[in-house]
Amino acid sequence: MVIGNLYLCPTPIGNLEDITLRVLRILKEVDFIAAEDTRQTVRLLNHYEIKKPLISYHEHNKVSSGIKIVNELKLGKNVALVTDAGTPGISDPGKDLVKLCIDENINVIPLPGPTAITTALIGSGLDTNEFTFMGFLPTKKKDREEVINNIFHEKRTVIIYEAPHRIIDTLNEFKPYAGDRKIVIARELTKIHEEFIRGTIDEVLSKIGNEVKGELVVLVEGFKEVINLSPEELIKKYIDSGIDKKEAVKLTAKKLGIPKSEVYKLTLNDK
Secondary structure, three states: OOOOEEEEOOEOOOOOOOOOHHHHHHHHHOOEEEEOOHHHHHHHHHHOOOOOOEEEOOOOOHHHHHHHHHHHHHOOOOEEEEOOOEOOOOOOOHHHHHHHHHHOOOEEEEOOOOOHHHHHHHHHOOOOOOEEEEEEOOOOHHHHHHHHHHHOOOOOEEEEEEOHHHHHHHHHHHHHHHOOOOEEEEEOOOOOOOEEEEEOHHHHHHHHOOOOOOOEEEEEOOOOOOOOOOHHHHHHHHHHOOOOHHHHHHHHHHHHOOOHHHHHHHHHHOO
């Protein structure tokens, strides 16, 4: 018996031109489309003149709808999964359908495409070499405080999603932790009113206004440890702790962000 494929199809996060040719082809070829919001998906399909049956798959019906989709896949049907906007499976119930299909030995085929996370990151001006995505903040106060504390101790750039009606409260919750850390709000990405608001927590609060509209991505600069020791002092500290000179040079260079050759020259001058 031939089993169908589940295709994970990213859709535009705003601008309808931001969709790949491959996704358009798959949407035309599958037997039906599983959509988080069928009304949103119909607008996209109408724009590209695609006519396909739709089935609703969202947080509140993911168990019953997931079973139906898996049964159709087992009958050899091919299914495309789409979210409201962006890549399915990121901060939405698509991840549960993926797990269910994997457990049932159904082939899952992820397609590349738009996501607000990387779009916001590359335009933020913050470090892109290392970053972590934390989704939406918890709603329970205790859990929320713990996550916010973790955000401001994270050395990598942190990316979260936030709703417009909660952003002011969230930024005020950040204030005790933020110091002079850079904060970036990416709003309405790829849309007409796209905007990046950058600065310290106070600067961002003063720029953002009281009535915030649109989809938001919040980025927080990673924690940078302040080293008050000179390279010579740091090398000595490492050696005194039992680390050999070669490793001490390597660690000092990494910690201070200077070439290893320069640090090594300092050890030669000590001779």
